[in-house]
Amino acid sequence: MSEKFSLTVNGSVHSVTADPDTPLLYVLRDDLGLNNPHFGCGLAQCGACTVHLDGQPIRSCITPISTIGDGKITTLAALGTPEKPHPLQTAYIEEQVPQCGYCINGWLMTAATFLRDNKKPTDAQIKDALVDLICRCGTHGAALRAVKRATQQA
Ligand code: FES
Numbered sequence: 001m002s003e004k005f006s007l008t009v010n011g012s013v014h015s016v017t018a019d020p021d022t023p024l025l026y027v028l029r030d031d032l033g034l035n036n037p038h039f040g041c042g043l044a045q046c047g048a049c050t051v052h053l054d055g056q057p058i059r060s061c062i063t064p065i066s067t068i069g070d071g072k073i074t075t076l077a078a079l080g081t082p083e084k085p086h087p088l089q090t091a092y093i094e095e096q097v098p099q100c101g102y103c104i105n106g107w108l109m110t111a112a113t114f115l116r117d118n119k120k121p122t123d124a125q126i127k128d129a130l131v132d133l134i135c136r137c138g139t140h141g142a143a144l145r146a147v148k149r150a151t152q153q154a
């Protein structure tokens with residue numbers, strides 16, 4: 001049975017009515033029109049649906065809306081702006097990473113928290129942090145270079 005939930009997303013409070021088991025991803029995309037998080041696998045295997053919950057990356061495809069509570073959600077839409085892009089966004093452009101672009105939400109949202117917590121990571125640490133992300137277009141090498149580049153700009 002549907003229930004009412006109050007969600008704080010990108011600094012705004014939204015009221016939504018949904019079944020408690022509804023994945024957060026569906027609510028963000030279908031109810032709030034926030035289409036940066038993507039449906040890739042639906043099984044927490046690819047990362048395309050990643051958002052931040054209280055500053056930590058989560059896979060919204062397997063996160064029931066009823067588990068969010070008072071947590072603050074951030075999507076890629078709030079990571080940077082065209083006028084003031086996040087260093088990762090700048091680096092992605094400079095390294096010409098995107099191909100189809102479908103996976104990029106997951107890489108950026110995962111790397112953003114990693115770089116926030118690791119100012120001078122080694123190549124091995126970067127690789128390890130992003131190992132659970134999938135890109136069907138094979139941009140992995142370029143994505144790792146972009147994250148490395150972002151560490152020099154941050
Ligand atoms: S869609 Fe959520 S991890 Fe793949």
Ligand code: FES
Nearest residue numbers: 101103135136137
């Ligand atoms: S750029 Fe196409 S899936 Fe990654």
